[in-house]
Amino acid sequence: METEKLLEEAKIAREKAYAPYSNFSVGAALATKSGKIFTGSNIENASYGLTNCAERTAIFKAVSEGEREFAALLVVADTKTPVSPCGACRQVMAEFCPPEMPVYLANMDGKITQTTVEQLLPNAFKSEDMEDAGE
Numbered sequence: 001m002e003t004e005k006l007l008e009e010a011k012i013a014r015e016k017a018y019a020p021y022s023n024f025s026v027g028a029a030l031a032t033k034s035g036k037i038f039t040g041s042n043i044e045n046a047s048y049g050l051t052n053c054a055e056r057t058a059i060f061k062a063v064s065e066g067e068r069e070f071a072a073l074l075v076v077a078d079t080k081t082p083v084s085p086c087g088a089c090r091q092v093m094a095e096f097c098p099p100e101m102p103v104y105l106a107n108m109d110g111k112i113t114q115t116t117v118e119q120l121l122p123n124a125f126k127s128e129d130m131e132d133a134g135e
């Protein structure tokens with residue numbers, strides 16, 4: 001999956017952001033291993049903490065459609081340096097995406113830096129960590 005296609009889709013999704021409180025619109029595009037793309041934007045709330053980021057919107061849309069095999073995620077915002085995902089999104093990425101999966105951080109000028117799920121959240125808490133609980 002080329003990053004150019006993901007960037008284009010994420011930019012289109014970003015236009016749908018509901019961000020009246022921060023005025024900071026973000027778009028994301030998640031590629032499945034089968035070649036589909038699920039997009040997302042940030043959706044804010046008057047109760048600020050209920051805000052859902054673009055990355056989580058894209059992941060939740062895909063998972064709720066039955067997708068579980070992901071290949072790449074791109075996130076874009078109008079920033080000088082490419083936008084960096086928040087901690088909540090990193091934890092959700094760690095739940096559904098392989099550690100080595102590329103995550104592309106982009107800005108509107110098309111500047112893209114590449115990282116991975118594991119680099120964004122090293123030593124993430126995973127379901128396996130509960131297996132030996134209480135022993």
Ligand SMILES: O=c1ccn([C@H]2C[C@H](O)[C@@H](CO)O2)c(=O)[nH]1
Pocket residue numbers: 019022024025026041042043044051052053054055075083084085086
């Ligand atoms: O990677 C990021 C960083 C921030 N936001 C959103 C959350 C909130 O709506 C706004 C300001 O934090 O940007 C995202 O969607 N993704």
Ligand SMILES: [Zn+2]
Pocket residue numbers: 053054055056085086087088089090
């Ligand atoms: Zn986030």
